[in-house]
Amino acid sequence: MNKPKVCHFTSAHKPDDIRIYHKECTSLAEAGYDVSLVSAYEASGLEGAVRVVHTGSGPRGRISRMLFTAKEVYKTAKQIDADIYHFHDPELLRFGLKLKRRGKKVIYDAHEDVPRQIMAKFWIPRVFRKLISVCFEKYENYVAKRLSAVVVSTPHIRERFIQINPRTIDVCNYPLMNELMEPTSWDDKQDEICYVGGISVVRGIRELADALALLPDLRLNLAGNFSTGELEEEIRAKAAWNRVEFYGYVGRKELLSIFQRSKIGMVTLLPTPNHMESLPIKMFEYMSAGIPVICSDFPLWKTIVGENKCGVCVDPSNPELIASEIQRMLSQPEEARKMGENGRIAILEKFNWEIEKKKLFNLYETL
Structure with a gap:
């Protein structure tokens, strides 16, 4: 019996998104499903069993993307006439409902707890955030x-949705096995730390830059896109910017190279409601690469890091404490090296995609 035709579609993510393409779509294709991925962005260098289709609209402003790009992506996805549709952005909710009413099997992939995320959106006036959050959650x-x-x-997000739809599963965004597991000896590294991911105020870039200024012999490998041009200008104007190696958005090979150069991986996100119960992929990718983690002292993260002895937690709003923990870890190389090894072991044993993808396969089988 042939596996069903599957279509993943996204209006906000690039075709090579690690969760969507490299994990979910690729795993389903390897399991025998006929998989297409529709994105607003053009694909390049993606080779495999997943058929990537782009709408040609490309990057747009936030409002234009929500109003027009989402509709274009939906129209393209509908033409594929798949058996199962799997979409990845809140702005596509209305189109997922349309597909369901057309008799299709439809899966909503909630990457974030959006109502809580809205409460920290800088581009929404503070006075309106609560109202927008409540209205969106109801919808x-x-x-x-x-x-x-x-x-x-x-x-954590599963606990919310399972009250609404009993067919809700958590598929955690843990690393692919062996992808980033080519560690470099601690003795071969320089005094460099890294931060990889979206660069924004709520992700602690100001505090990290201020901590760097307190450590004159330290370099920061910074990879990702700034949330705004104004924030990028602000951070570039800081005194310590001359010790920042800024890569912008990087591919997976460049990511491995950054990890191999760095002694510590930083995840000092500020305590927004959405962050405190999240499982940031960057933290687990640092662990996979065998480098110790310095992360925010949220209860969930303290449990993960503490139980696996793979790093330390710190108040992310305090640059002095961040700098102190970096300095302490660099001054105790044997302890830091052991933390990195512990992180790799934890990835191999429990925090990996091989375990998570089985949940996805089971869901698809039930559909």
Whole structure:
């Protein structure tokens, strides 16, 4: 019996998104499904069993993307006439509901707890955030209840959605086995740390830059896109910028190279409601690469780091404490090296995609 035709679609993510393309779509294709991925962005260098289709619209402003790009992506996805549709952005909720009403199996992949995320959106006036958050949550619940299934990225988000749709599963965004597991000897590294991911105020870039200024012999490998041009200008104007190696958005090979150069991986996100229960992929990728982690002292993260002895937690709003923990870790190389090894072991034993993809396969089989 042939596996069903599957279409993943996204209006906000690039075709090579690690969760969507490299994990979910590729794993389903390897399991025998006929998989297409529709994105607004043009694909390049993606070779494999996943058929990548782009709408040609490319990058747009936030409002234009929500209003027009989402519709273009939906129209392209609908033409594929798949058996199962799997979408990845809140702005596509209305189109997921349309597909369900056309008799399709439809899965909503909730990467974030969006109502809580809205409360930290700098581009939404503070006075309106609570109202928008409440209204969106009601709408998201209304649609999610009527879809075939919901996939979420953390157990915390699952607890919310399972009250609405009993066919809800958490598929955590843990690393691919062996992808980043080519560690470099600690003795071969310089005094360099790294931060990889979205660069924004709520992700602690100001505090990290200020901590760097307190450590004159330290260099920061910074990879990702700034949330705004104004923030990039602000950070570039700081005194320590001359000790920042800024890569911008990087591919997977460049990512491995950054990890091999760095002694510590930084995840000092500020305590927003969305961050405190998240499972940031960057933390687990640092662990996979065998480098110790310095992360925010959220209860969930303290449990993960503490139980696996793979790093330390710190108040992310305090540059002096961040700098102190960096300095302490650099001054105790044997302890830091052991933390890195512990992180790799934890990835091999429990925090990896090989375990998570089985949940996805089971869901697809039930559909």
